[in-house]
Amino acid sequence: MISLVRAELRKYFTTRLAWSMPLAMAVLGALFAALQGLFLAVIGEFPSPDGTMIEPAAMFGEDAVARLVYTGAVQMGYLLALVLGILSMSGEFRHKTITATLLAAPRRGQLIGAKLASIVVVVAVNALAFTAGSILGGAITLSIGDLPLFPDPGGLLATFARMVLVLVLWGLMGFGLGVLIPNQVVALFVGVGVTLLVEPLLGLGITFVDQLADASKYFPSQASMSALDLFAGIDPSLAQSLGGSEDALSWWVATLVLLGYAAVMAALGWILTARRDIA
């Protein structure tokens, strides 16, 4: 089993993806964290829905602003993590390496276990690059805005750890999707499309249905935001003005929800792979 994980890691580290993906992670992390910092730290004020000006640092405290800036790119991060997960299996079908893979590892349950383990490692490594980029981009704008870079080091460390965890869980969700849709292009299209387009639209749509109004907070993107616990210690109604929801899931429930998604998708991938004919 360990040797299968080693083989899977070797697969990842012997293609261009091994350096291009962490690079993309770091660059996008830096860019979007800097963008978030531009609004929250450099410009430093923006109009609230009722017309008064909000000054984030004064209103939420420097801790929260730092958290928000450093995690400003998280949507980019988990989308790329999703892509990494998708590629793990759909890449095998696209390049027809699945035959050689299954000949070397015919016990498919073990192969899937090895793939899941390797996704955890690969996404975690990429998430570290992503976090490093985010810290760089965020720190630049925070210092331009004359805000402390690490006001609450312990709290920020916890935030970064949660961010890495969220990315890993998205990677596992991607794995299931890659098995479900062996066509790599379609799988990527569906994965990114659902996350960026379908989920927000659906979330908006169900606000008009009383019985479902609460459901959108369980959606992957919303749960991911909750899992980061960005608005700890902030009045929920204030958090709303920054994009938080008023009755968001607590961070650990949100993490469990994501874990549930990852488990369901991975299990689906497991079952489908075990039965599929490789012709």
Place this chain on the structure above:
Amino acid sequence: MPAPGGGWLTAGMTTRSEGTGISVQGLTKKFGDFTAVDDLSFEVAPGRVTGFLGPNGAGKTTTLRMLLGLIRPTAGEALIGGRRYAELPQPMSTVGSALEATGFHPGRSGRNHLRVLAATHGIPDSRVDELLDLVGIPAAARKKAGGYSMGMRQRLGLAAALLGDPDVLLLDEPANGLDPEGIRWMRGFMRHLAAEQGKTVLVSSHLLGEVEQTVEDVVIIANGRLARRGTMDELHGDPAVLVRTSDPGALGHALESAGLSAALDQEQGPDALRVGTGDLRQVGDIALAAGQPVHELRPLRTDLERLFLELTESPEHRNRNLSTGQEAA
């Protein structure tokens, strides 16, 4: 191109036991309404080279893929050394296989492709380099696989098959895409594996001529069903030559006095004799001694060749892959 040398295969990988055979019993695979393989049974004897022949689309690849656990049989079983492939403890050390349509990631070098496979079995990188030398692509294998020719891919596939120093080799159309030089090399290679290494080899082909000099046993399938099986000698039947002359009666008499059977071959025309020998020179010499002219002298198709031609040419055995698109050759 290095010739297969001795000693490299047994580089401390496994100790060989009695030899490992293959057993296929009642094997059936249906893809929807389409029956790709239909109640197929045959055995492959340990330590021999067996040709697995049939027209394109006969079900050869589907059978091999069922043997290797890639496709689930609808019924029956396919065992290697008495076990299903997925039950083999270290599968690549028992069975090496080079299947058609095995892909390589275009951005990964051939060497790294092998290193990935080697990692699954704890095989060291030195073994990878050894095999790349053996199949003659040590330098090219460090380039990305995206630019490989068909011949390179075949050689890389063969190197992958040999990684675990297996007892059994399953080769699916190994000569496809090779140039004549490559085909010669491949033949010598297979003979070497079977004769000197005692390996069991099952090699599929849609061309009889491609393998007939190499294989000892034959399994022929058509339309997913067994058409014929046996040793090469059995299936070839007795050799025969055709000789055309102006007075078949006189030449026939001369041949019979020399101890050869000779008979008029009506299929070939009124002046043709079928002679029970494979020796063209002897027939020519007898004709010369008897003062009979020889208008034509050639070997006749053997039973196996005739059978194979029938199978490949009859319309009911046309390539089913083209019409259904459901089965890979």
